[in-house]
Amino acid sequence: MGLDFSIVPKYMDVILLGCAWTIGITVAAALLSFFGGIVFAVIALYGPWLLRQPFRLFAWLFMGTPLLLQLFLIYFGLVQIGIDLPAFVAGIIGLGLHFAVYNSELIQTAILAVDKGQMEAARTLGLSRGEALRKVVIPQAVRAVLPPIGNNMIALLKDSALVSVIGVSELTLSAQRVIGKTYRPFEFYLLAAACYYVINLGMEWVQRRIERRISISR
Amino acid sequence: MTDTSDFVRIEHAQKSFGKLEVLKDISLTVERGQIVAIIGPSGSGKSTLLRAINDLDALTGGEIWLDGVQVNKTLPHRQYEKHINEMRQQIGMVFQHFNLFPHLTVRENVTMAPMLLKDLSKAEANKLAEEQLDHVGMLERIEYYPSQLSGGQKQRVAIARALAMKPKLMLFDEATSALDPELVDEVNQVMKKLAEDHMTMIIVTHEMDFAAAVCDRVLFMDQGVVVEEGPPEVVFKNPVKDRTREFLRKHIEGAK
Numbered sequence: 173m174g175l176d177f178s179i180v181p182k183y184m185d186v187i188l189l190g191c192a193w194t195i196g197i198t199v200a201a202a203l204l205s206f207f208g209g210i211v212f213a214v215i216a217l218y219g220p221w222l223l224r225q226p227f228r229l230f231a232w233l234f235m236g237t238p239l240l241l242q243l244f245l246i247y248f249g250l251v252q253i254g255i256d257l258p259a260f261v262a263g264i265i266g267l268g269l270h271f272a273v274y275n276s277e278l279i280q281t282a283i284l285a286v287d288k289g290q291m292e293a294a295r296t297l298g299l300s301r302g303e304a305l306r307k308v309v310i311p312q313a314v315r316a317v318l319p320p321i322g323n324n325m326i327a328l329l330k331d332s333a334l335v336s337v338i339g340v341s342e343l344t345l346s347a348q349r350v351i352g353k354t355y356r357p358f359e360f361y362l363l364a365a366a367c368y369y370v371i372n373l374g375m376e377w378v379q380r381r382i383e384r385r386i387s388i389s390r
Numbered sequence: 391m392t393d394t395s396d397f398v399r400i401e402h403a404q405k406s407f408g409k410l411e412v413l414k415d416i417s418l419t420v421e422r423g424q425i426v427a428i429i430g431p432s433g434s435g436k437s438t439l440l441r442a443i444n445d446l447d448a449l450t451g452g453e454i455w456l457d458g459v460q461v462n463k464t465l466p467h468r469q470y471e472k473h474i475n476e477m478r479q480q481i482g483m484v485f486q487h488f489n490l491f492p493h494l495t496v497r498e499n500v501t502m503a504p505m506l507l508k509d510l511s512k513a514e515a516n517k518l519a520e521e522q523l524d525h526v527g528m529l530e531r532i533e534y535y536p537s538q539l540s541g542g543q544k545q546r547v548a549i550a551r552a553l554a555m556k557p558k559l560m561l562f563d564e565a566t567s568a569l570d571p572e573l574v575d576e577v578n579q580v581m582k583k584l585a586e587d588h589m590t591m592i593i594v595t596h597e598m599d600f601a602a603a604v605c606d607r608v609l610f611m612d613q614g615v616v617v618e619e620g621p622p623e624v625v626f627k628n629p630v631k632d633r634t635r636e637f638l639r640k641h642i643e644g645a646k
Contacts, residue, residue, distance in 0.1 A: 287489070289485060289487055289489035290489060290491065292446060292485070292489065293483075293485065293489035293490075293491070293548075294491075294503075295446070295478065296444060296446065296478055296481075296482075296483040296552075297478065297479070297502075297503040297507070297551070297552070297555060298475045298476065298478040298479035298503060298507050298555065299475070299503065299506065299507065300471060300475055301471075303506060307502060307506065308491055311493050312491075312492065312493050315493060
């Protein structure tokens with residue numbers, strides 16, 4: 173019995189809905205990881221000791237343990253202390269914080285690489301250190317690391333499949349469910365793979381556009 | 391109460407890095423509208439002194455006064471931050487390496503601080519930027535990014551950026567040292583124009599001709615002390631101290 177894609181159209185709506193969830197979760201988590209990454213980088217570099225130390229523990233937790241475990245902790249663990257999050261929210265938070273920590277590492281390095289004269293020039297005009305960071309240093313640092321952040325976002329898209337284990341009907345889980353009904357794993361996993369590929373292309377396109385727009389302004 | 395009749399007053403400025411004394415008890419006053427050049431060999435402390443005036447490099451001893459207000463007064467951290475940010479708005483500074491903000495256009499470089507710190511509207515800030523850029527002859531390049539400008543053009547924009555804060559005092563830290571020789575003059579012309587507008591300026595420079603032409607007073611510094619001070623025609627033509635003479639001789643030979 174070979175491949176037979178004639179069954180696909182019947183279940184296409186399920187797969188497309190899965191795609192929509194995957195895209196939604198990825199975009200939300202990507203935004204969280206981007207802005208979270210900036211905030212974490214500032215805390216790690218300039219935060220008061222009382223904030224910096226817990227952050228180091230937090231960063232270690234997110235970099236040193238499996239994302240799957242983190243999702244379990246956020247979804248199943250937090251319920252025990254009365255925080256009952258919807259699965260997709262738990263998924264977005266888990267993915268977002270996980271990649272925020274990675275983005276933060278990139279942004280920290282980039283902040284330290286911004287020429288010292290930039291901070292000096294801003295301070296000389298009368299900006300406070302916070303204003304100088306916000307207006308002068310961080311925008312330059314973030315521009316410098318957009319390509320590697322983009323790579324992290326591609327990884328985030330792929331890892332979004334993990335939120336299927338806490339029951340979010342994203343692309344991978346949707347494919348599994350259809351396979352449960354049709355017993356056609358090859359067709360539907362291939363279809364899911366093709367969907368990921370297309371979403372990936374879309375993300376790369378957006379990324380290139382952002383980078384091009386910003387590279388003009390340098 | 392310290393005498394505040396002088397516009398800029400530096401009293402017993404002292405700065406050390408560990409055991410190394412970079413500034414040794416320097417006192418200096420500058421009157422309103424005066425232009426003072428600081429010359430001297432590298433490592434003499436002249437840049438450190440200039441950077442102490444707006445507290446970019448904090449002194450380890452001594453006082454800096456501007457227009458009756460002590461710049462480096464002792465205050466609790468938060469209050470001091472507020473105070474120094476206000477003081478710095480009144481002290482423009484131009485750097486050797488321009489330090490324009492590369493992610494912003496010329497216009498945005500000039501409007502950013504006035505909009506943020508003086509609550510100017512966008513329209514007001516734009517008008518201000520256009521005036522200042524026109525003053526330094528850079529109005530045509532207002533929508534350019536710094537990377538699209540020559541060194542001399544960058545420095546003129548940097549001057550406009552500082553002037554947009556309407557400072558009482560301008561500090562120039564070797565403003566032309568990083569420029570190709572043919573671009574030095576356009577920056578010097580802008581500085582001359584400021585002199586004609588009676589801007590108070592303290593200029594660290596290696597350009598003796600410019601200092602002689604524009605400045606009211608010249609300070610020769612070496613090893614953290616002011617060796618000689620006076621009007622340019624005296625310091626350059628008839629220096630009293632041997633060290634000044636030697637420095638000028640070497641410098642003029644070096645320039646040839």
